[in-house]
Amino acid sequence: MSARSEQSKQLRERLNNELKRVSLDHCVKCTLCEQYCPVYPVTEMFTGPKFVGPQAERYRDGDSVDHSVDYCSSCGTCTVVCPQGVKVAEINSLARAVMKVENGMPIRDRLITETTLMGKMMTPVAPIANAVLGNSLARVVMEKVVGVDKKAPMPTARSKTLHGWLRSRPKPTNKPTRGPVVFFHGCAGGYFEVDAAMKSIEVLEHIGFQVLVPKQGCCGLAHQSNGLFDRATDQVRALVAQLRSAGTDLTIVSSAGSCGGMLRHEAHEILGLDDPELLDVGTRTRDISEFLMELYDAGDLPTDFKRIDLRVPYHQPCQVRSQGIGMPAADLLRLIPGIEVVESGSICCGIAGTYGLKKEKYEIAQAVGKGLFDMVEATNQGVVACDTETCRWQIEKSTGVRTVHPVVLVHQAYGLS
Amino acid sequence: MSDVVVIGLGPAGLSAALKLVESGRSVLLAAKGEGGFQLSQGTVDVLGYSPGRVANPLAAIGELPAGHPYASIGAEKVRDAVAWLRDTLGEELLVGDPAQNYVLPTAVGAMRPTALAQPSMVAAHQAASYAVVGVRQLKDFPAELLAGNLGCRAAWIDLPARREVDSSGHMFARAIEDPAYAKRFAAAVAAAAPDGAVLLLPAILGVKPGTWRRVADQVGRPIAEVPMQPPSVPGIRLHDALLAKFKAAGGRVIIGSRVVGCKTNGGRVASVTLAVAGGTRDLRATDFVFAPGGFASGAITVDSRGKISEPLFGLPLTQTDANTLIGPDYWAPHPLFEVGVETDAAGRAKYENLYLAGDIIAGAERWREKSGEGIAVATAVRAAESIMGGRA
Numbered sequence: 147m148s149a150r151s152e153q154s155k156q157l158r159e160r161l162n163n164e165l166k167r168v169s170l171d172h173c174v175k176c177t178l179c180e181q182y183c184p185v186y187p188v189t190e191m192f193t194g195p196k197f198v199g200p201q202a203e204r205y206r207d208g209d210s211v212d213h214s215v216d217y218c219s220s221c222g223t224c225t226v227v228c229p230q231g232v233k234v235a236e237i238n239s240l241a242r243a244v245m246k247v248e249n250g251m252p253i254r255d256r257l258i259t260e261t262t263l264m265g266k267m268m269t270p271v272a273p274i275a276n277a278v279l280g281n282s283l284a285r286v287v288m289e290k291v292v293g294v295d296k297k298a299p300m301p302t303a304r305s306k307t308l309h310g311w312l313r314s315r316p317k318p319t320n321k322p323t324r325g326p327v328v329f330f331h332g333c334a335g336g337y338f339e340v341d342a343a344m345k346s347i348e349v350l351e352h353i354g355f356q357v358l359v360p361k362q363g364c365c366g367l368a369h370q371s372n373g374l375f376d377r378a379t380d381q382v383r384a385l386v387a388q389l390r391s392a393g394t395d396l397t398i399v400s401s402a403g404s405c406g407g408m409l410r411h412e413a414h415e416i417l418g419l420d421d422p423e424l425l426d427v428g429t430r431t432r433d434i435s436e437f438l439m440e441l442y443d444a445g446d447l448p449t450d451f452k453r454i455d456l457r458v459p460y461h462q463p464c465q466v467r468s469q470g471i472g473m474p475a476a477d478l479l480r481l482i483p484g485i486e487v488v489e490s491g492s493i494c495c496g497i498a499g500t501y502g503l504k505k506e507k508y509e510i511a512q513a514v515g516k517g518l519f520d521m522v523e524a525t526n527q528g529v530v531a532c533d534t535e536t537c538r539w540q541i542e543k544s545t546g547v548r549t550v551h552p553v554v555l556v557h558q559a560y561g562l563s
Numbered sequence: 564m565s566d567v568v569v570i571g572l573g574p575a576g577l578s579a580a581l582k583l584v585e586s587g588r589s590v591l592l593a594a595k596g597e598g599g600f601q602l603s604q605g606t607v608d609v610l611g612y613s614p615g616r617v618a619n620p621l622a623a624i625g626e627l628p629a630g631h632p633y634a635s636i637g638a639e640k641v642r643d644a645v646a647w648l649r650d651t652l653g654e655e656l657l658v659g660d661p662a663q664n665y666v667l668p669t670a671v672g673a674m675r676p677t678a679l680a681q682p683s684m685v686a687a688h689q690a691a692s693y694a695v696v697g698v699r700q701l702k703d704f705p706a707e708l709l710a711g712n713l714g715c716r717a718a719w720i721d722l723p724a725r726r727e728v729d730s731s732g733h734m735f736a737r738a739i740e741d742p743a744y745a746k747r748f749a750a751a752v753a754a755a756a757p758d759g760a761v762l763l764l765p766a767i768l769g770v771k772p773g774t775w776r777r778v779a780d781q782v783g784r785p786i787a788e789v790p791m792q793p794p795s796v797p798g799i800r801l802h803d804a805l806l807a808k809f810k811a812a813g814g815r816v817i818i819g820s821r822v823v824g825c826k827t828n829g830g831r832v833a834s835v836t837l838a839v840a841g842g843t844r845d846l847r848a849t850d851f852v853f854a855p856g857g858f859a860s861g862a863i864t865v866d867s868r869g870k871i872s873e874p875l876f877g878l879p880l881t882q883t884d885a886n887t888l889i890g891p892d893y894w895a896p897h898p899l900f901e902v903g904v905e906t907d908a909a910g911r912a913k914y915e916n917l918y919l920a921g922d923i924i925a926g927a928e929r930w931r932e933k934s935g936e937g938i939a940v941a942t943a944v945r946a947a948e949s950i951m952g953g954r955a
Contacts, residue, residue, distance in 0.1 A: 175793075176602050176793050177731065177733075177793050177794045178596065178597045178601060178602070178793070178794070180731060180733070180794065181597075181601070181733050181794045181799070182597065187734060187737060190725060190726050190727055225819070226596070226818060226819035227596050227597040227818070227819070228596045228597075229594075229595065229596030229597060229598070229599070229860060230596070230860075230861070231595065231596070231821070231861075407840060409841070410839075410840035410841030410842075411840035411841055428840075428841035428842070429841050429842040431841055443564055467818075467819070468819065468840070469839060469840035469841075470817060470818075470819040470820030470837075470838075470839045470840055471817065471820070471839050471840070471844075472591075472815055472816060472817035473815070473816070477815065489810070
């Protein structure tokens with residue numbers, strides 16, 4: 147048996163045993179998942195989470211014939227809204243992985259998921275990389291050759307990585323009063339969204355924590371969303387070991403909205419990893435806003451915030467919502483005097499990790515995000531808040547409005563910037 | 564720490580949460596998924612059959628046996644609760660009188676009593692005659708079956724919501740929010756409609772309240788929306804409006820995480836345990852409202868041996884053996900559906916700070932007597948008022 151068919155057989159077994167048997171028959175066809183799906187209403191190419199999931203799954207006994215499942219953006223909303231506990235998103239992610247193993251994978255999907263590699267290659271040549279990505283001819287070539295849409299948002303390379311900053315900055319002067327936490331910044335936080343990661347560290351230090359930042363690679367979420375389960379598994383396992391190297395009983399605070407979700411549930415539920423080490427890391431991981439709100443609820447968060455008179459549209463990314471923690475970033479920003487938070491009310495910005503980069507999905511992603519972009523344009527006063535990197539790039543590219551991690555405003559309110 | 568944690572996002576949970584947050588309490592609402600109002604007809608049933616068809620629900624409530632959820636609340640409090648919901652949502656969403664049922668056609672042409680309905684529906688009450696228009700690309704609305712059962716004529720229009728041979732009602736409702744599409748839709752309906760005093764249309768006339776009026780004006784005849792199966796557009800309107808009001812008043816919501824346990828301290832619930840991604844969180848509060856639904860949502864379960872239980876708090880049920888509670892006649896009453904939890908006069912069960920609302924409460928076969936939303940709202944308001952110490 148070839149490696150590919152062996153892999154396909156294993157994935158099919160999981161699909162049948164873990165998901166189908168225990169979850170699929172709970173579907174009562176209430177269609178709430180279709181109602182909340184961000185992709186289904188904007189394109190006929192995707193027939194909706196219920197149809198490609200709990201319904202079509204019953205017919206996927208032979209070849210993977212239904213390619214519409216590849217138009218799912220993996221936002222996870224269907225599982226969040228299901229009142230019967232059906233793992234719709236997990237069923238569909240696994241079905242797509244089977245399909246990609248059996249039918250092959252576009253080279254583009256292998257390239258755009260290599261976020262750490264991109265960061266490592268682009269940082270030393272940041273001005274050149276930015277010039278190339280800002281060059282429309284280069285982007286046309288990129289679209290033709292690898293299928294990344296020429297209008298899709300691309301990260302801006304920074305001349306200094308987070309770890310470069312950590313090595314060169316003056317050591318924090320205030321003594322930690324609360325003990326250590328481990329900081330998880332994700333690969334985007336390490337290479338592209340360095341500002342959000344730096345400010346997260348400074349906020350945590352400001353309120354008294356010692357912040358440990360172990361060397362860390364990619365969580366594998368982008369590979370997983372593209373059905374590349376083997377590569378995703380290797381990456382998340384390596385990351386788990388790196389995060390555990392900083393301590394095995396410390397809280398892990400994450401500024402990478404979606405990647406935190408990978409550690410907390412997706413690697414377990416979608417990749418099917420049962421490692422005790424992964425589960426340990428998942429249990430200890432907190433989104434930074436969630437972490438600060440837990441301190442607040444316990445009466446332990448300093449709230450000597452400076453006033454910021456600002457109406458700020460806030461968009462909660464789909465992959466933060468799917469962690470089932472409510473909306474801690476909005477709650478946190480509302481503690482800052484003068485800030486008026488306007489929740490976007492949108493399910494998804496469209497990008498969904500790498501989905502909206504692909505040339506055949508770019509227009510779909512823009513249609514998914516349209517309500518959000520209109521809302522941002524109508525309500526913003528120069529800044530938008532959003533917890534996840536690629537969503538920020540998508541919002542900023544589509545609206546022209548500066549889009550920051552919520553912690554950036556907290557940093558400002560503490561007088562740190 | 565919140566003043567109140569509410570579990571459940573159906574009509575009961577949302578009503579209790581809204582009432583409490585409007586009284587100044589800090590409220591956290593937790594639900595394992597999206598809520599039940601969206602699966603409903605978008606009307607408020609108070610009492611439709613008892614056992615014959617009821618014209619005045621409030622008068623009929625006085626005749627109900629002890630043990631019915633309404634019996635310990637009383638007609639006046641039911642009236643106040645239902646009127647509160649109507650007035651809170653406003654006349655663009657709910658109209659009617661809890662003392663007077665409408666009788667409105669269903670999508671299969673049966674006549675259904677209900678106390679409050681949406682303004683887009685009520686022209687169908689006691690109409691002199693009807694006509695029906697269906698949409699070819701909306702197969703969930705069987706216009707000819709509906710017309711046949713009402714003894715009137717049906718016609719079809721051919722107007723896809725998008726490039727699709729069969730779309731859901733929700734997809735049509737989104738399309739109708741586009742004024743250009745709404746205009747084409749209204750023109751097609753006006754051209755096709757048979758004679759009849761009131762024109763019955765599928766309940767797809769806009770996701771937002773009030774959009775239907777644009778269509779009605781352009782059709783130029785009295786129309787009435789007929790609710791369909793999920794995704795129920797009128798149900799979505801009520802859900803969206805209640806949730807938006809709750810959030811605007813400062814309520815916090817967690818959707819997509821299941822409450823899996825509780826911690827108690829003597830006779831009180833200290834916290835409930837929420838299973839979020841990667842672990843559990845204890846949600847502490849002074850009071851708890853438990854509005855999780857009943858059998859349909861899995862809040863009350865029956866195992867393969869017929870044992871009935873409420874797994875979360877282990878609340879005592881009125882019956883625990885399902886084997887004798889389901890009769891051989893499908894259409895006859897089945898006592899199983901009256902099984903639930905009995906509460907005290909304040910709406911509490913087992914713990915002194917645990918208040919119940921909605922389908923979890925014993926004593927009514929709601930789908931048979933058409934009382935689901937009324938019981939939900941009346942018990943939710945009772946729970947909220949008990950927590951507020953009787954102050955409205």
